Amino acid sequence: MTKMKSIVSYAVLIIASFLSAFPLYYMLCGATNTSIDVVRGRLYPGTYLAENFKTLVGMQNLGLAMFNSFRNAIIITFVALLVCSIAGYGFEIYHDKGKDILMNILLLA
Amino acid sequence: MAQALLLSFRKTGGTFTGLSNYARVFQDKTFQQCLFNTFFYFLIQVPIMLVLALILAQLLNSPKIRGKGIFRTLIFLPCATSLVSYSMIFKSLFAPDGVVNRVLTGIGLSSVDWFQSTWPARWVIVIALIWRWTGYNMVFYLAGLQNIDYSVYEASYIDGGATPFKQFTKITIPLLKPTILMTAIMSTSGTLQLFDESMNLTAGGPGKSTMTLAHYIYNISFVETPKFNYAAALSVCILVMVAILSAIQMKVGDKRD
Secondary structure (H helix, E strand, O other): OOHHHHHHHHHHHHHHHHHHHHHHHHHHHHHOOOHHHHHHOOOOOOOOHHHHHHHHHHHOOHHHHHHHHHHHHHHHHHHHHHHHHHHHHHHHHOOOHHHHHHHHHHHHO | OHHHHHHOOEOOOOOEOOOHHHHHHHHOHHHHHHHHHHHHHHHHHHHHHHHHHHHHHHHHHOOOOOOHHHHHHHHHHHHHOOHHHHHHHHHHHOOOOOHHHHHHHHOOOOOOOOOOOHHHHHHHHHHHHHHHHHHHHHHHHHHHHHOOOHHHHHHHHHHHOOOHHHHHHHHHHHHOHHHHHHHHHHHHHHHHOOOHHHHHOOOOOOOOOOOOHHHHHHHHHHHOOOOHHHHHHHHHHHHHHHHHHHHHHHHHHOOOO
């Protein structure tokens, strides 16, 4: 691969990564600044993380929400992996016309 | 699903009324607007996203790039965000005095009123979708690319003097067909049923100009006085559309050997 090509490749990758990651960096800045600064569009992280966090915990039951999310995610991932591996294996090894139709209907849902 | 089908044949109150709900669907102006919006997102966003993902995967697959892990992680990161939180971020980024407009005025173009005009609002949704799902599809293509033996490329170069472009079109794409088919079907089905962005980012857009079909169904069912039967009819319509498009894509792409 020529030097020129590799420079172009790196440039494209860097631009894509920057564009992908920028909104998340922006979110980080927003989390650590006061509301006024965020509305004005400040782009550097500040020092208000602890205060913002206290406000958040005061307004919502954060612990319960996180527990719910974790519980759902773990259980769903586990069960989905289990069921889908076996189902996929079954659909592929014992392949026939009827199972094809069934799989298409499942995909539609 | 079967029950939804049954629901769609009745009027509110339970009386069986045949296909009148479907006739109403065809005359509904809002439905036509949402149909246009949804298909606009579908036709513009899916090709751009899949092509971008393919290019990025191809770049990341080359053995001469260093730091592949970092690039891969950064590009995949948007998929890990929650839909509601990223809608909030994009709303604030595209606000009249947000970062995007500041960059635009910085380089000399005029700032765009992203959420108050119909077409810019639609482009915000397209951009948001591309941002979020390119990394996801890129990972699929990377996995598919890594299954292709490097010796195939070497053979084509030595035996046939194939240029990189020819290698890409005649070797890579045919070998990636199953993966491309899978991502195309998933993206089609996902984009046609788009709901979260329309609800959270633009709340339907100025007037109804960015509302998607699913958002419209939600409004009918839960926001206005519920007309579940009509909503069920609409849902069946979406199902039929997705089924037809998927069937077309499978006919074009699938081979079972």
